Amino acid sequence: MNHMLKSGLIGLACLFSFNTLADNYTIGTGSQSGTYYPLGGILAKIWSEKIDNFDMRAEVTAASVENTIKVSSKKQLAGIAMGNVVLQAAEGTKPFPRKMDVAPLFALYPNVVQFIVRADSDIHSIQDLKGKKISLGAPGSGTRVSSTNILASLGITDDDIKAQSLNYTATTNAIAAGQIDAGAIVGSIGVGAITELAFTQDIRILSFTPEELEKVSADNASYQAIDVPAESYKGVNEFNAPAVWNILVVNKNMDEDLAYQMTKVAFENMDEINQIISVTKFTTLENMDKLDGVPLHPGAMKYLKEQM
Template identity: 30%
Template sequence: MRMSRITRRLVCVLILASMTLLGAAAYAAPKRRFVIATAGTAGALYPMGVAMAETVNKHSDRFVASAESSAASVANIRNMDEGKVEWGISQSEIASFAYTGTEIFKGKKIEGLQALFATVGSWVQIFVPADSPVRSVADLKGKRVGVGSPGSGGEVDARMVLAYYGLDYKSVKPSYITDSEMVSALRDGSLDAMICTHPLKSAALLDLTTSFKVRMLSVADDKFYREHPYFLKAKIDAGTYANVNYDVFTPYSRVIMFTHKNAKFSDDDVFHLLDVVFSYRDEWRTSHASVDRQVTLAEALDGIAVPLHPGAVKFFESKGMKVPDALKPSK
């Protein structure tokens, strides 16, 4: 059966249209891949990073993200500076040390850091067995103390707290292990105490406090906070953890999401990514209870001590938020 002239023309048009679409798809710019470095898998930050990456992958037409576990703050900052990852979380005080070249980053300024948004709060939390004779941080002299992975933000915080009470790694027996390993070691008696920097009620700490009777030590002296102004004195309410039926005072800071100038995200790139992240917050906010409570647009600038990426400034201002001058990058 012969096709009519109109039918032949229609077939040709359809073939040409299909070829055009296939050609456009073949030459479409590939999506850019980037890595979000988080922390250990036992806390709130790794599942948050995974869920945020999934949200980006679902809703961005430009980017493909993946999240990876890491040794957290210090490692993430160094890896961003070396171009190994593009985004990473850090405790605010650790990022401030890096940006200014002070404390553990003395002589090694990392001025390429660019803040994106604040995430969860992080508390320095000190646990001992419930029947321990240790009543204050000063009593840890000569004790076996878990201080976290070497060079991690938590380990740096542990060192600062111990130093305030006149202790160092020569006067205690430090154990440089992960938070999950510290939980196991405290429970089986191979540690006398553990110092960690975590969101409240992280998976590791709930595991510890629901399976083993503990006490918590306070860092209540106002002088500590005057000497370490990047920390706030925060209260962990009685009953937050099983068997801890008293208030605990402890250092608190925010965990911030960063990128680095090495990653070469344009202002438009960052605006787009933050718009995706916060527009679809419902898709990642349930990754952890502390994420649900604290990682919000309203609190996105809280506790940041390093200037924002210019694209982040534009994004927050587009939402009617006032960005403090101290967070605006110098031109």
């Protein structure tokens, strides 16, 4: 083969290979038993179908903290994370060692802090958790950050409990087996792990008192009180709990046009997303900028201003 032609073909192959890699992206989600994973999957599918030269897949991760770090370090194009975690990342406060390059693309839906116990448990209040064996969530997860922060704001530290570090599925399995006394899951109402547990076990979800909710909100500005009606899970009582918005987070230095396209395509196809992930009924233009303290990515803000 002509040397010049051969060199040209090799160069073209390398360029094609680079572009193929450059256009393959991931969105960080959470465990497969939570809401993040299927939501990330449908977003990835829609973006891949509707944006030219764009291919994305959902990646199982430890959720909020891991996703935020990977987005900041450009190991993921996007990630789903709790708003309080994104705020801590932007500010460079624990568990982050420094300020992270993050920006919200848009707010998704509120996550509710749910402390689960078996129905026959002697734990009836948040204060009753003292001295008990409790799963606070997997390391690197928003559940772990949120449950620890909330208990601390109510005067309950790791020294007061026997803390376990389990993901959603391991938490509910351990509750069912009587291996732990309580477990925290910070997720949407109707999250799969609790829904499945409620079908096989009689459980309760602890209710926060008005005074506790006020204290949590005072110490953690990202949280707001929410009333959850009875039978949101099979046989489960009405309860009151703090809630924090989930955020679709990207690197703040992401290309503005790509951020604009991703936002535009997501909202233009929100009806399809709603049919699969019902909690995205909260994913509206009015709720896009729910996270105080961290500005929307300029590409997302451009789309929002166009719609106003």
